[in-house]
Amino acid sequence: MLSYRHAFHAGNFADVCKHATLVMLLRALLRKEKPFFYLDTHAGAGRYDLGSEIAKKTLEFEAGIGRLWDSANVPNEVADYLSVIRHFNTNGRLRYYPGSPALTQHLLRPDDRMVLCEMHSNEFPRLKQLFSGDRRVQVHNQNGYQGLSAFLPPRERRGLVFIDPSYEVKQEYHQVVEGVKTAYRRWPTGIYAIWYPILQSRGTEPFGKGFQKSGIRKILRAEMVVDKNSQGMQGAGMVIINPPWQLKESLESLLPWLTTTLGVAESHCKVEWLVEE
Ligand SMILES: C[S@@+](CC[C@H](N)C(=O)[O-])C[C@H]1O[C@@H](n2cnc3c(N)ncnc32)[C@H](O)[C@@H]1O
Numbered sequence: 001m002l003s004y005r006h007a008f009h010a011g012n013f014a015d016v017c018k019h020a021t022l023v024m025l026l027r028a029l030l031r032k033e034k035p036f037f038y039l040d041t042h043a044g045a046g047r048y049d050l051g052s053e054i055a056k057k058t059l060e061f062e063a064g065i066g067r068l069w070d071s072a073n074v075p076n077e078v079a080d081y082l083s084v085i086r087h088f089n090t091n092g093r094l095r096y097y098p099g100s101p102a103l104t105q106h107l108l109r110p111d112d113r114m115v116l117c118e119m120h121s122n123e124f125p126r127l128k129q130l131f132s133g134d135r136r137v138q139v140h141n142q143n144g145y146q147g148l149s150a151f152l153p154p155r156e157r158r159g160l161v162f163i164d165p166s167y168e169v170k171q172e173y174h175q176v177v178e179g180v181k182t183a184y185r186r187w188p189t190g191i192y193a194i195w196y197p198i199l200q201s202r203g204t205e206p207f208g209k210g211f212q213k214s215g216i217r218k219i220l221r222a223e224m225v226v227d228k229n230s231q232g233m234q235g236a237g238m239v240i241i242n243p244p245w246q247l248k249e250s251l252e253s254l255l256p257w258l259t260t261t262l263g264v265a266e267s268h269c270k271v272e273w274l275v276e277e
Pocket of ligand 1: 002006040042044045046098099100117118119120123143145166
């Protein structure tokens with residue numbers, strides 16, 4: 001039984017970091033004319049209304065996308081991400097926040113392809129409805145970890161696997177590493193982006209070590225802590241396998257700015273190779 005609903009958290013600091021990185025990854029894929037494949041193993045509801053009762057309960061977006069919305073003089077990476085979010089808010093007021101599926105759909109070209117997995121009984125029908133009629137998108141009420149075997153390798157032979165679990169149980173960190181190892185054996189040339197929270201209660205080093213011992217090469221890690229005093233989520237990180245050319249440099253430009261802008265207490269960030277080529 002899944003209890004996590006992303007609508008409570010949509011647009012928070014972790015989403016900003018995650019989705020700004022996602023935009024950079026998609027831009028890299030868009031540099032070549034050849035179509036690409038995108039698999040979202042934990043898709044959520046697809047798009048969120050920040051005016052809904054559920055979003056108003058936590059107001060987490062105010063300390064995330066809300067802080068950036070009116071910023072001027074932002075780094076190029078932030079400007080690009082904001083231009084995508086603005087597409088969903090054409091009257092200039094921040095109201096809708098695209099999840100990873102809607103954001104990616106906005107950037108897909110006619111021959112690119114997207115597969116979404118979502119298991120939650122509330123979120124799946126919303127997702128299905130949102131993408132009905134778009135022949136580039138397949139929506140599955142399926143376990144995303146099974147999707148890593150079912151949909152890989154893709155016929156396009158280039159693309160991105162986005163893994164964004166809710167980590168409701170501690171074992172999920174282990175499950176992610178094992179799932180990625182299976183996926184990588186099937187498709188070693190794909191790009192994999194894995195999001196994870198930095199919690200007061202759990203160190204992230206075992207997670208990093210799990211990837212370091214996986215036998216996979218070319219693994220980048222980017223982390224940002226915004227509130228060292230938080231009893232809950234202090235920050236967020238991404239593990240990126242086979243990062244595109246210059247992604248590390250772009251993250252080194254993006255993260256310090258985001259950390260300063262969204263930071264609350266003892267904020268800091270790092271971008272480093274977990275495993276080099
Ligand atoms: C953090 S949210 C995803 C947010 C989304 N990727 C975004 O960026 O907008 C995680 C989602 O994964 C779903 N979920 C949890 N376990 C799953 C599994 N094993 N397979 C597929 N979906 C799962 C949850 O219901 C939740 O909607």
